[in-house]
Amino acid sequence: MDVPGADRASDDTSGVVGRANLTAQAASGLSWSVLSTVVLVGANLAYTATVSRLLDPAEFGLMAMANLVVLFGQFFARMGLASSLVQKPELSEDEIRAASTAGIVIGLVCLGLAWLLAPAVGDLFHTPQVAPVLRGLAVSFPFMGWSMTGLGLLRREMRFRALSVITVGSYVIGYLVVGVALALLGAGVWSLVAATVTSTLIQAVWQFALLHHPMRPALRWPPYRTVCGYGTRLQVAHVLDYVGGNLDTFTIARIASPAVLGQYSRAYYLVFQPLGNYLAAALTNVAFAAMSRVQEDPVRLRRGYLSTMSLGALLVFPLCAGMAVAAPELVAVVLGPQWGPAAWLVPWFALAGGCHIASQLSQSLAEARAELNRSVAVQLGYVLLLAVLILIALPFSSRGVWVIAAAVAAAELLRYVGYLVVAWRVLELPAARVWQAHVPAAFAAIGVALAVAGVRWALEGTPAVAVLAGEIAAGALALVLCIRLCPVAGVRADLWLRLAKAGVLGPPDGRRQRVASLVLSPPDLAVTEEER
Structure with missing residues (x-):
């Protein structure tokens, strides 16, 4: 016997389950990405200190020129x-x-061009020693191009646990083992040089070993046009x-x-x-994958973006403030x-870094919606503004290169404002709602x-490590x-909802939830899952 409305009820249930699954996947992916970021930051500090x-x-300096x-x-x-x-809905x-x-072909072309142009780069910087360093680093290009397929498939499937393990493992082997x-x-x-090339190679091989994705060349042009068309516009x-990110380095290399x-x-x-690399990647990789899934659902996209931006800023800006004071x-x-x-x-780079990560969250929104022209407009404005600010700072460079760093910080702050305007227009958000999301941060x-x-004032005169x-x-x-x-x-x-979905808080009434309730105050959780 047919029950009126049974199919519709089933569809509604499926929609709720789909929303819950995506929220859980995104929260779990973010937790794994943040965990890998913490490990990578620790490994990077050990490598950098050594x-x-x-x-x-x-x-x-030679490495910076080659880079x-x-x-x-x-x-x-x-x-x-x-x-x-x-980003592609069907693949x-x-x-x-x-x-x-x-990816492989373009990587080989980049290797060949870098090898041929290396002497000219040495002449440009009046430092011939940079040419062999550049040629050595260029060996990583084919491996990087090859790894993009595995990276994209893992992100598409939201397999951030596997991606986190690969990222951490390749860094530890490449940098802490080989480099040190x-x-x-x-x-x-x-x-x-060896640390960079080894890490890139290991990441590419590891991803392929996990996925075994098809590598036989496609013999038709349409697939290339599809995957390269979006990518080419994105790369602009x-x-x-x-x-913009290297104009300051180029200027200092010249002067x-x-x-x-x-x-x-x-x-x-x-x-x-x-x-800019680890934490930004942890946030934007998950945000881009999740927003791409709901790119045609403006309500969910708006809520997801506001949540990501608010929680991301709450993590990033206090961290940057602490780094600036403790410099x-x-x-x-x-x-x-x-x-x-x-x-x-x-301190200048801490301000710039915070704005840079926040900008990338809004940039991920534009890319998920394929609003690439607006993203290009913001980036072009950033480059032109940074060039002007550096030109203004150059006459004062005798006081130190910190004036160039200050120009970078000012340009990053204004780029962030530009991307907030893009998000405001794409999602049709009230301006007050955008600024309200920044109050906690x-x-x-x-x-x-x-x-x-x-603490710095109280411990003045104490050894730096203790301070x-x-x-x-x-x-x-x-x-x-x-x-x-x-x-x-x-x-x-x-924050409580995201941590609960990721499984971080454990079972209800467990020890972790009781501890978390001291900070997050679960009685404030008036927003239901359906409203989310």
Whole structure:
């Protein structure tokens, strides 16, 4: 006997289950990505602390010069292939084969061009020693192009646990094992080169071993047009991001010595490696995959974006505030005594790094919706603005390269505002709702900065490592208290929901939930699953 409305009820249930599954997948993926980020940051600090004491600033300056070309080539080697595989609603085997073939071929082309142009790059920077370093780093291009297919498929399937293991494993083997071992043996700058190439190779092989995705070249043009068309448009915005992200390094390479450039690059990477690379990747990889799934559902997309932006800012900006205040101790402990000038640069890069990550969250929204023209417009405006700010700062460069870092921070802040405008228009959000999402982050950032400054003042004259340990403990406690006392109660409810979906809080009435309730206050959870 037919029951009226039975099919409709089934459909509704399926929709609710689909929403719950996606929320759980996204929350679980974010928890694994954040966990891998914590491990990577720890591994990176150990690696940075070791090689910064084994190599001198000039060798890092050579690496920074070579990376100007390598990072540019990476945008072409990647060709947006991974993002294309994630964003496409339906994916065929021919398109996977086309992505694999295109990645390898483009990587080989980039290797050949870098090999031929290496002497000219050495002449450009008046440093011939950079040519062999560039050629060594360029060996990673084919492996990077090959790895994009596996990376895209793992993100598309939201297999962030496997991706986290691969990312951490390849970094540990490449950098902590190969890189540190060669540095100890006196390989100098070549230890940095070997670490990069080894890590890229291991990641590509590991992903393929896990997926065994088809690699036989596709013999028809349409699959290549599909995967490369979106990727090519996407890379326009990313190439502009590269230009803006390296315009300051190029300027300093032209006006200063390799040693000064080494100080600048170490300060930059001390902040941007854990923030701009690891933490940004953890947040944006999950956000892009989740928003791509609901790109045609404006209500869910709007809620997902606001939640991601609010919680992401709550994590990022207090961390950056703490790094800025603790800069002298951070540099002394991690880099060592020969890197004192870098401490003047870290606060500017901390501000820039926070805005950079927040910008990428909104950029992920634009890419998930294929709103690439708007993203390109923001990136172009950022590059032009940064160029103007650097030109304004150059006459004052005799006071130190911190003026260039200040120009970078100002440009990153304005780019973030630009991407917020893009999100506001794409999602048709009330402007007040966008700014309200930043209140918890601003409240926590001020609290963390004051706590770290208080500890630094109280422990003045104490060894740097003890001061840094106290600053970290005070900053963490201040963040917890600021979340608990935040005037926007909804952020506690949202954070509780995401942690519960990821399984972090454990079973109801368990010890972890009781501890979490002291901070997140579950009675504030007035938003039901259906409303989410």
